[in-house]
Amino acid sequence: MKASMTNLNRRQFSRNALMMATSLPLAAQSFAQSSNWGDIERKARGQTVVFNAWGGSEQINAYLAWAGSELQKQHGVTLQHVKVTDTADVVKRVRNEKAAGRSSDGSVDLVWINGENFLTMKREAMLFGPWAESLPSFKYVDVDGKPTTRIDFAEPVQGLEAPWGMAQLTFFADRRKTPNPPRSTQALLEFAKANSGRVTYSKPPNFHGTTFLKQALMDLSADRAPLYKPYEAAAFAKTTEPLWKHLDALHPHLWRGGKQFPASADAIRQMMADGELSLAFTFNPNEAANEIAAGRLPASVVSYQFDSGTIGNTHFLAIPFNSKVKEGSQVVANFLLSPTAQARKSDIKVWGDPTVLTSAKMNPQDAALFNTARAAGQVEKFASVIPEPHGSWVDPIEKEWLRRYGA
Secondary structure (H helix, E strand, O other), rough: OHHHHHHHHHHHHHHHHHHHHHOOHHHHHHHHHHOHHHHHHHHHHEEEEEEEEEEHHHHHHHHHHHHHHHHHHOOOOOEEEEEEHHHHHHHHHHHHHOOOOOOOOOOOEEEOHHHHHHHHHHOOOEEOOHHHHOHHHHHHHHHOOHHHHHHEEEEOOOOOOOOEEEOOOOOEEOOOOOOOOOHHHHHHHHHHHHHHHOOOOOOOOHHHHHHHHHHHHHHOOOOOOOHHOOOHHHHHOOOOOHHHHHHHHHHHHHHHHHHOOOHHHHHHHHHHOOOOOOOOEOOOOOOOOOOOOOOOOOEEEEEEEEOOOOOEEEEEEOOOOOOHHHHHHHHHHHHOOOHHHHHHHHHHOOOOOOOEEEEEOOOHHHHHOOOOOOOOOOOOOOOOEOOOOOHHHHHHHHHHHHHHOOO
């Protein structure tokens, strides 16, 4: 019964997502009709695009440096990477500029974004568009196989941001020490009980920790439908009750008795590498492979996902309403969405970020760019994606977690 309900909820989400997305191509086409791509490219030449993106990874920073070099050579566009630690700070800055009347001279031209940050910018009319589906490279996007390329945390994208990469909650463990890792939320509870102090998760609002909470909530919910609708205070207690009961049972068996939580998934990965923990988790299915290739994890580490599926989403590129160089920003986004750039980004030796494209829509030469040999540590069998709940649920869940467990 539990499995059939899960499948029903997944089908219900897919139907709802498709219904919400039906208006998107029309919106994008109307924008495309008024914008000639050749004109956009000509106007973009000589422009400098200020790209606000997370700067905490040397691999990602190096990839963006490569992209900047290619954009300069191919399009005459300068890419300036502003390294940020929290996209919410970028959202606040754009909001302040809007309040100050800065409608055409914003400090941000392109932003790496998704989830509640996108929802906030969309609701407060802080985004330019629609534009994303008019990009020439959008024709390669796997909108059918990856519906989250049009739905961001259950919120219709409506051409206001371009998909850039995929993410899915993935666990990893050293098979020499943990030959049978837990493959469900309930199994993880039993594993923690049998291996006290060997499991933990990062402290919310760190997004890995919040994702861990959402995974448990989705797995424990008999009816996921309320979570795919905008947050309602009246429904919060009943909807989240299974999560808190589960955490009350889990926490006493966690690292340091659930009284302390690591600050990040990176810290958990290091604790696992040092032998302090049995498990780690990530939102990049290729992270363990990256770490093995870099010599920071042994080749015996394996990646896996829960049998019934794990939380997954798409991360995007958006243009604030007051960008000074909207043409250059679109050219940058189009390049980052191209098969060449996406194939390089998905290479674990470069970044290992899964592509939003499908080779079925490419010519044979472009499709061949993605034919790389499987590396040690990569997921052997991907589970189904559980789409994110609506972005408006994130903040209430985090606040309630902090109230209960954060002291």
